[in-house]
Ligand SMILES: CC(=O)SCCNC(=O)CCNC(=O)[C@H](O)C(C)(C)COP(=O)(O)OP(=O)(O)OC[C@H]1O[C@@H](n2cnc3c(N)ncnc32)[C@H](O)[C@@H]1OP(=O)(O)O
């Protein structure tokens with residue numbers, strides 16, 4: 001396995017993207033995290049761009065040990081001198097000089113002829129080399145540059161002293177096949193190209209930045225330029241974590257190995273996200289919240305049998321400590337049973353179908369089922385206090401300065417559907433009255449009402465506890481739902497069911513029940 005250099009440009013190309021500006025202390029913190037992760041080169045900034053950029057490069061050059069610290073410069077003597085000055089105290093400095101070479105950039109932007117590009121390249125690289133033994137040259141927009149001319153420019157840069165030639169796909173235009181071929185061509189046709197390091201710098205305008213970087217490696221690149229989370233100009237740069245893990249997971253494909261401590265990838269990604277305030281998309285490869293999460297029942301079953309069924313790398317290998325098994329509407333019996341067992345809520349086989357049905361019903365209403373939701377499911381099922389009345393549906397309306405109304409539809413174990421309506425002081429009172437009327441209860445009063453959130457979030461379940469008084473005794477009912485009025489209806493019906501069950505077993509004494517409080 002040959003070593004490959006990981007050149008991180010999060011602090012330069014990454015910071016160029018709108019919304020990703022970082023402050024000095026934040027840059028230093030990120031640079032230290034990159035150094036601990038084992039990146040070979042940190043491009044710390046573009047010193048000529050602003051006094052702040054100059055100071056950031058200087059601070060990182062002075063304060064971060066380990067990696068080479070690179071500073072970017074145009075083919076302008078003042079830019080190159082600024083890079084030299086910012087790197088003055090650096091143990092491993094690199095000046096990175098660039099100049100666009102494609103016809104589009106030459107004619108429309110730089111307004112320079114080919115021979116002027118060659119001259120400026122020579123002068124710029126030689127100046128940088130007179131200051132620093134490590135000089136990188138980038139022919140900007142290389143992938144849209146005429147091949148012969150690109151070869152001439154690279155030759156000129158190598159002869160002027162460049163030790164790394166970086167081939168940027170500045171606008172994300174190339175394809176993997178074309179880029180691999182370009183690197184092979186440079187290695188075979190440009191004198192001295194095999195004596196220096198060839199590097200790839202890809203942008204993601206067509207979503208091909210990582211694929212193109214990997215293709216460049218196959219073509220002979222031994223340095224790849226990339227950013228954490230793939231941030232950078234427009235659609236971004238190639239994502240560091242994706243390149244590194246592709247090399248790790250498929251070494252036989254690329255034949256190179258990086259020095260990155262992959263266990264630090266997730267932490268570095270999160271640090272960047274926290275600094276910039278820009279969240280990592282959940283489906284982002286390697287570092288996204290869902291990168292190792294499974295909700296689908298078939299996948300969860302496979303994972304429970306053997307993790308390799310649906311994972312090509314372990315979460316530990318990238319430092320992922322997030323949720324793995326997410327219970328939701330797509331989950332199946334295997335995953336539910338396994339989670340309940342983990343929580344210490346083993347459910348008997350004969351009860352499991354009921355718990356699973358209640359789980360699916362809740363999952364249709366709630367995006368994610370959390371452990372507290374499972375506890376509620378198990379507790380509701382274990383109480384066994386479900387009948388004889390069941391709430392089919394309800395509707396309430398209420399508003400400022402007007403009575404609330406509630407209509408309810410119920411079924412009874414031994415009777416057809418019943419519909420009733422009532423008004424009250426608020427939707428809970430109206431629902432209480434409608435339920436009393438529908439179930440033909442002649443006495444009983446709602447004396448206390450308490451609502452609590454079972455879990456957090458906008459679709460959290462509410463737990464409603466009601467106390468109802470009848471014949472000098474207080475009966476307690478509990479209901480759960482993502483809608484608190486519905487949870488109230490379930491809680492009230494829980495009490496009414498206790499009354500009915502009590503009157504069936506001992507009608508004349510009004511016997512105490514499981515839900516009774518004194
Ligand atoms: C592909 C890349 O990512 S390249 C890096 C891009 N990054 C940045 O541009 C961020 C930092 N840039 C800046 O702060 C500013 O653009 C500065 C300070 C560098 C220059 O600012 P200004 O002098 O006001 O010039 P402005 O940005 O408007 O235009 C760029 C100038 O650089 C010239 N230029 C562009 N690239 C190069 C180059 N590689 N070598 C020499 N000159 C170049 C342009 O032709 C233009 O020259 P002109 O002013 O003579 O017309």
Ligand SMILES: CC(C)C(=O)C(=O)O
Pocket residue numbers: 013098138140141166168169170171201203
């Ligand atoms: C400065 C160069 C390397 C660059 O960022 C690009 O061409 O995308």
Ligand SMILES: [Mg+2]
Pocket residue numbers: 013168170201203233
């Ligand atoms: Mg770039």
